Amino acid sequence: MSTFSTLFASGAIALGFAATISAARAEPIRNIVLVHGAFADGSGWQPVYERLVRKGYKVAIVQEPETTLEEDVAATLRVIDQQDGAVVLVGHSWGGQVITDAGADPKVKALVYLAGLMPDVGESTETLETMPQFPAPNNDVKRTDDGFFYMDPAKYHENFAADSPKALADFMAASQVLLSEKAFKTPAKAAPWKTKPTYAVVPGADKTINVDLQRWMYKRAKAEVTEVPGSSHTVFLSHPDIVVSVIEKAASK
Numbered sequence: 001m002s003t004f005s006t007l008f009a010s011g012a013i014a015l016g017f018a019a020t021i022s023a024a025r026a027e028p029i030r031n032i033v034l035v036h037g038a039f040a041d042g043s044g045w046q047p048v049y050e051r052l053v054r055k056g057y058k059v060a061i062v063q064e065p066e067t068t069l070e071e072d073v074a075a076t077l078r079v080i081d082q083q084d085g086a087v088v089l090v091g092h093s094w095g096g097q098v099i100t101d102a103g104a105d106p107k108v109k110a111l112v113y114l115a116g117l118m119p120d121v122g123e124s125t126e127t128l129e130t131m132p133q134f135p136a137p138n139n140d141v142k143r144t145d146d147g148f149f150y151m152d153p154a155k156y157h158e159n160f161a162a163d164s165p166k167a168l169a170d171f172m173a174a175s176q177v178l179l180s181e182k183a184f185k186t187p188a189k190a191a192p193w194k195t196k197p198t199y200a201v202v203p204g205a206d207k208t209i210n211v212d213l214q215r216w217m218y219k220r221a222k223a224e225v226t227e228v229p230g231s232s233h234t235v236f237l238s239h240p241d242i243v244v245s246v247i248e249k250a251a252s253k
Contacts, residue, residue: 029109029251031083035062035076035102037093037116038179039151039160039208040172040234047240052247058083064098066179069186076102083107088250091116092236093209094179097125103192110250111193113200114243115209115233118217119188126185134213137206148178151208159207163231163238172234198223199250201243203231224249 032052034045042061052059060079064072076098080087086109091099096116103111117125129136140155151159156173157166200218202211204227218225226246228239236243 028248029086029088030056030058031085031087032057032059032247032251033062033076033079033083033087033089034059035064035072035089035091035095035098036177037091037095038066038149039156039176040092041175041177043175044172044234044237048236048243048247051240051244055244055248057251062098064095064177066094066177066183068180069097069101069183072098072183073101077105080105080107088112088247090114090247093117093233094125094183097188100188100193101190103196104190108192108196110197110199110253112247112250113198113218113223114236115201115203115206115214117209118193118200118221118223119191120220121189121191122187124185124187125183127187128213128217129209131213134210134216137208137210143181144178147181149181149184150176150178159233161232161234161237162205162207164234168237193221193223197250197253199246200225201235201246202227203233203235204229205231206233208233 036042042063045061049059062076062079064075087107088110089099089103089108090112092114093116096113096118100119117128138159140152140159141149142152143149153173157169161169198221200223202214228235228242231239
């Protein structure tokens with residue numbers, strides 16, 4: 001074989017190998033792990049779950065206890081460990097605090113925050129939600145005698161799920177998981193959003209977490225942001241197609 005032919009063949013093999021690697025890297029992530037927020041539970045993910053499953057994704061839902069941040073992170077890592085490959089980790093509201101620590105797991109390749117808290121190392125939910133420039137949109141979060149927070153059921157529809165049917169909001173109010181004060185005050189130990197692809201969804205009419213606080217956190221993280229004008233805090237219920245499109249974008253990277 002001539003020198004030219006040898007070089008050409010070698011180059012073709014190298015290009016073919018590179019194309020194979022590129023194709024492998026382009027293969028979308030198939031495992032999605034969903035982490036609910038405070039004043040809700042995993043059942044709220046059903047519209048997102050059903051759409052993702054129809055598209056061929058493997059979806060797992062974490063039911064975290066909200067007793068401590070450490071226990072919520074452990075519950076999330078337990079589910080991540082059960083997945084058979086790379087994971088897109090999705091957190092709503094308080095779930096953002098949870099996935100910020102759990103997202104340091106090497107299986108997690110991308111993060112999605114849905115109206116989710118996005119702390120830096122050393123910041124707690126209390127740190128973020130008491131920043132004076134971002135006042136709370138309501139004063140309807142109550143505290144039990146033993147130190148757990150919950151949303152006043154009489155205000156739940158208005159503050160949490162205004163663009164969902166009232167009957168659904170009433171059910172969610174009755175089934176909400178209470179968040180411990182200890183969890184509320186515990187700072188994050190990691191900030192994987194600094195090094196991993198990060199996406200965020202901002203509900204434009206959120207009355208639970210200050211919308212400007214969300215924008216500030218996501219801008220600081222250089223996240224790719226999708227705004228949903230008019231959406232309540234539970235954007236995954238009222239606009240599941242938008243939420244799924246963002247998750248798919250994270251999975252494709």
